[in-house]
Amino acid sequence: MAGYYHQEDLPRFAEMGQCAPELWQKFSDWYGAVFSEGALSAREKSLIALAVAHAIQCPYCIDAYTQQCLETGSNLDQMTEAVHVAAAIRGGASLVHGLQMRNAAAKVSL
Amino acid sequence: MSLVGVGHPLASPEAQLRVLETRRHRAWKPFEQALAESGLFPLRATGIRVLQLNLGKLCNQTCRHCHVDAGPDRREMMSRETAELCLAALAQTDIPIVDITGGAPELNPNFRWLVEQARALGRHVMDRCNLTVLLLPSQADLAQFLARHRVEIVASLPYYQQRETDAQRGQGVFAKSIEAIRRLNTLGYGQPDSGLQLNLVYNPTGAFLPPNQKSIEADFKRELWRRYGVRFNSLYTITNMPISRFLEYLLRSGNYERYMERLVNAFNPEAAAGVMCRSTLSVGWDGTLYDCDFNQMLELSVSYGAPRHIRDFDVAKLATRQIRVGPHCYGCTAGCGSSCCGTITSSAR
Numbered sequence: 016m017a018g019y020y021h022q023e024d025l026p027r028f029a030e031m032g033q034c035a036p037e038l039w040q041k042f043s044d045w046y047g048a049v050f051s052e053g054a055l056s057a058r059e060k061s062l063i064a065l066a067v068a069h070a071i072q073c074p075y076c077i078d079a080y081t082q083q084c085l086e087t088g089s090n091l092d093q094m095t096e097a098v099h100v101a102a103a104i105r106g107g108a109s110l111v112h113g114l115q116m117r118n119a120a121a122k123v124s125l
Numbered sequence: 126m127s128l129v130g131v132g133h134p135l136a137s138p139e140a141q142l143r144v145l146e147t148r149r150h151r152a153w154k155p156f157e158q159a160l161a162e163s164g165l166f167p168l169r170a171t172g173i174r175v176l177q178l179n180l181g182k183l184c185n186q187t188c189r190h191c192h193v194d195a196g197p198d199r200r201e202m203m204s205r206e207t208a209e210l211c212l213a214a215l216a217q218t219d220i221p222i223v224d225i226t227g228g229a230p231e232l233n234p235n236f237r238w239l240v241e242q243a244r245a246l247g248r249h250v251m252d253r254c255n256l257t258v259l260l261l262p263s264q265a266d267l268a269q270f271l272a273r274h275r276v277e278i279v280a281s282l283p284y285y286q287q288r289e290t291d292a293q294r295g296q297g298v299f300a301k302s303i304e305a306i307r308r309l310n311t312l313g314y315g316q317p318d319s320g321l322q323l324n325l326v327y328n329p330t331g332a333f334l335p336p337n338q339k340s341i342e343a344d345f346k347r348e349l350w351r352r353y354g355v356r357f358n359s360l361y362t363i364t365n366m367p368i369s370r371f372l373e374y375l376l377r378s379g380n381y382e383r384y385m386e387r388l389v390n391a392f393n394p395e396a397a398a399g400v401m402c403r404s405t406l407s408v409g410w411d412g413t414l415y416d417c418d419f420n421q422m423l424e425l426s427v428s429y430g431a432p433r434h435i436r437d438f439d440v441a442k443l444a445t446r447q448i449r450v451g452p453h454c455y456g457c458t459a460g461c462g463s464s465c466c467g468t469i470t471s472s473a474r
Contacts, residue, residue: 026386056340057337057340058336058340082333085329085331085333086329086333086334086335086336087336087337087340088336088337088340088341088344090284090286090288090289091288092286
């Protein structure tokens with residue numbers, strides 16, 4: 016196997032419904048409802064999805080939501096800022112755990 | 126340089142059609158089948174509301190997505206004689222709209238005469254303008270001419286930022302376009318209650334579909350006013366057709382299959398029922414008749430018994446003609462649909 020991720024697998028996502036069609040249907044309906052226009056616009060939801068895709072580092076999601084962001088009118092500046100938000104939260108999440116380190120160190124220190 | 130100018134194989138409409146016909150994934154149904162499953166085949170015209178005149182391929186820009194393969198090196202131009210035939214055809218009908226396009230149609234020496242004559246016949250005239258043509262020294266009085274004749278301007282501006290616009294239309298085009306809009310605004314174009322319509326056209330700056338028209342129009346209005354203090358009336362979103370220079374880009378960048386799949390999967394029967402070819406007749410620079418400007422560039426003239434040249438204009442036959450379709454037509458039926466006046470339907474993708 017040349018690698019674990021293949022771009023051509025993305026359109027095959029629906030094959031996940033083959034052995035659990037009811038679960039797949041529930042997921043598909045919910046997913047569709049989540050991304051339709053609501054209190055947030057489709058464009059805002061796509062930017063959130065793009066940021067989350069980077070936080071969870073899913074290449075399929077990055078591919079799909081880059082396209083989706085462009086197709087909902089976002090530009091590269093806005094998409095880059097969304098990725099920075101994800102990166103900042105990830106970085107901040109690591110850093111704030113420094114307090115655990117400080118607490119642990121304090122506990123065993125004179 | 127145009128594809129013709131560099132001798133690219135895809136300059137030939139036959140070569141483009143060959144790609145569209147042969148590089149098809151087996152899961153993509155023929156466009157005719159998609160229409161048939163929606164009860165729309167054979168697709169027929171419902172009348173002629175728009176007479177679209179393509180005055181030629183000469184343009185002062187060489188946009189990377191241009192379906193006309195227009196540019197400064199192209200010389201095909203509608204003659205006065207052909208323009209007279211178009212007006213004679215117009216005069217014998219009540220077609221309400223004359224849509225003038227190119228290339229940069231204003232660079233055709235017959236453009237202003239044609240506008241004057243069409244307006245004298247009482248028709249609404251639209252000029253598909255690239256904006257930068259208004260700044261050419263030879264066209265210094267063009268904006269005033271258009272305003273005097275109450276011509277609707279439909280102007281290309283793919284994004285409200287320089288990077289995206291210049292990437293598609295050429296270095297420096299964005300700044301010139303803003304300057305041109307500013308001049309048009311000064312004349313009353315795009316201003317509330319002036320009656321001078323300035324509508325902008327959004328084309329995606331890559332291998333993706335356009336956003337929701339209303340949503341991106343709001344972005345354009347807000348950002349163009351906030352950043353540059355310029356106004357316009359409406360924004361039309363138009364899907365890039367997989368022909369000519371955009372087809373060449375799709376193939377060169379490895380995006381062809383994915384883009385076509387996107388168009389095919391987004392086929393919308395509601396959009397198909399309202400495609401512009403059903404109410405438009407397109408005239409090429411040499412007087413040949415087509416169902417639309419895209420068929421024109423693929424040299425697919427009207428067929429199925431309809432007259433093929435403006436000299437043989439027969440409104441009864443043309444207004445009910447069967448329309449020639451092909452794989453490229455998926456570009457007009459994807460999502461909310463695409464026409465020369467933007468989205469066809471209001472339904473969400």
